[in-house]
Amino acid sequence: MVGTLLGGALTGLLQIRSTRIAQSAARADQRAEALRRALGELVASLGDHRRAMWHREILRLDGAGEEAVEAARTASRATRSAVTAPLVAVSVLDRSLAEPARQAALAAFGLREASDHTDVAARREAAIAATDELVAAAGRAMA
Template identity: 75%
Template sequence: MWSSVIAVAGTLLGGALTGLLQSRGDRRARQAARADEKAQALRAALGELVAALGDHRRAMWHREVLRLDGTDPDAFEAARNASRATRSAVTAPLVSVSVIEPALAQTARQAAEAAFDLRDAPDRATLAARRENAITATDTLVAAAGRAMA
């Protein structure tokens, strides 16, 4: 009789242990899947943000060169409308990066502000310096993202 009780108890304990180990394994798998999804979303948002910042820098460079050269008002207005569109395109990926990885929010914001700062440069030398600053800020964002995702 004792051997039957021990056999039943062993079977029950073995089943409980197996269930516990399987539950832990499933939890780890879900956590790993969530981490992979987050990393994939962050990579996509960063790619979109870096591309949007580059587009905005180019549009602002063109716009400001036209302004500094005193070009035709219609050409300047077209460039201004283009720069507004590119600035608007920065917003969604900037928010996405900030929400997905809050540790990158400040760096991402600084990169965006550096691109926005190309506006109203007093001369070409200042414009070129601001452009370099914006490129450096974007590079800093990419490096920070690499560290955050490592």
Template identity: 50%
Template sequence: MWSSAIAVAGTLLGSATTYVLQQRAARTARDEARADDLRARQIAALADLVSALADHRRAMWVREDLALSGAGAAAYATARATSHETRSAITVPLLTVTLLVPALAESAQDAAQATYTLRNAPDAGALADLREKALGAVDRLVTDASAALAA
């Protein structure tokens, strides 16, 4: 009789142990999948932001170059409309990066602000300097992002 009771208890303990181990393995797999998904979303948001900043930087360069060179009103108006579209396209990726990777919020904001600063450059030399500063700010964002996401 005792041997039967011990056998039943052993079977129950074995089943309970197996269940606990399976639940732990499933939880670990879910946690890893969530972490992988978050990392993919963070990288996508950063890529979208860097791309939007590049588009706006290029649009602002064209716009300000046209203004400095005294181009026609129609060409400037077209460039201005394009720059408004590209600036607007920065909003969602900037917000997404800020929410998904709070450690990069300051770097992302600095990169956006450096890009916005191309507006109303007093001359071609200043425009080129502002462009270089904007490129540097984006480079710092990418460097900060690689450090933040390396973990």
């Protein structure tokens, strides 16, 4: 009788442990999926902002009319705002990616007020490189 009780208790403890392990694995999978989603959104929004800033700066440097420059400025503000949520999500979901994500965002934001076409092209290349580094860091973190 004591053996039966001990066997039942051991079985119950093993089931509890197994359930906790399964729940922990499910949470890790959900977190990884959320990180993949946030990274995809961040990289896409950074690309959108980089393109919007490139267009805005080229218009400004080429002396385009105020109406065209203002429309480009409005568009770039919208794309900049779209960076915020995925940037925060990536930074919270994986602290090791917070700095590369921040650097990629700052590089994209840094296309503003370029001094000439060469400068805006160099800033664009730096922003692309920073985004590439974020992707590489994410690959290392998720491996």
